[in-house]
Amino acid sequence: MAEQQRADARRNYARILAVAEAEVSAHGANASLEQIARVAGVGSATVRRHFPTRHALLAAVSHERIEALCARAHELADETDSRQALLAWLADVVSYSVAARGLAAALAYDGDVHRNSCSAALEEAADPLLRNAIRDGALAEEVAAVDLITLIVGIVLATEHFPDPAAEARRLFGLVVAGLSPDGRR
Template identity: 60%
Template structure:
């Protein structure tokens, strides 16, 4: 039994490594069948470990999402709450552009629709909420802005610009224009 669990863990790790390469090359549309073939396993094995495309993509991005969440927590102590929030959103956007497929994962469902708390969007939302709350409390961000609004903004920009010749430049321009709309009245 222990040997099977060990084999299953190795299979999962190998499938995940192959999936990371495929997602990096092809984005969220990476073929599960191609991943299975490249990993040398059947598609049923891939689906046993990752029952949906979303589950596979979530696993691919798990560590980087963890890092982004830790970064949000670290920025919580910054004195300029608006700059901390905007800087973190810029980091999220940069990663969403660099890690093809992350924006797709984040766009699956809004946070309030009962998504699993260990999935990417709720984890990112929970980590960023204190940054937003502090900026709102400080009067530097409009009080009606929500975490869902911010994720939609970042995801939308990433998805809208990913096929440009220079997606980072286009995304940066769109981001700067959108961030201007976060200002609280009188700031």
């Protein structure tokens, strides 16, 4: 009997997650949890049992994208131009966050920095890129990964209702890059 319950729980989790991915893609971070439950054919208590907070649901929906961004950071860590490698990765984070509705909200800090697994994963992946850029004098020493993720989240959330959010996010990211660089270059 317990085995059957676990199998049901796994199926419910997978079904809820699949529906949540579609709903977040269509409606962004504010996708209705009740609608997700309805379409998945489960009660809202079941959704909340698997995902106790909206943030937990968004983190699960964004998991594959976060893994792809982490893998990309590892690929770029050995590039000889540390500044270009860091900027390429950050541009990828901006692009992913604009294209993947809900990702910026999943990265946003909700008062407990240590429990934000999405941001923690990206910060850890970014660390070698940051260390290399700082070592090479391409990034100010006081810049931390948490600062960069916070800036990207702010840019993406601030531009999500623009007619062309991707273009506006890229433009603002360019302004931030100029401000982060020790010599003001983009």
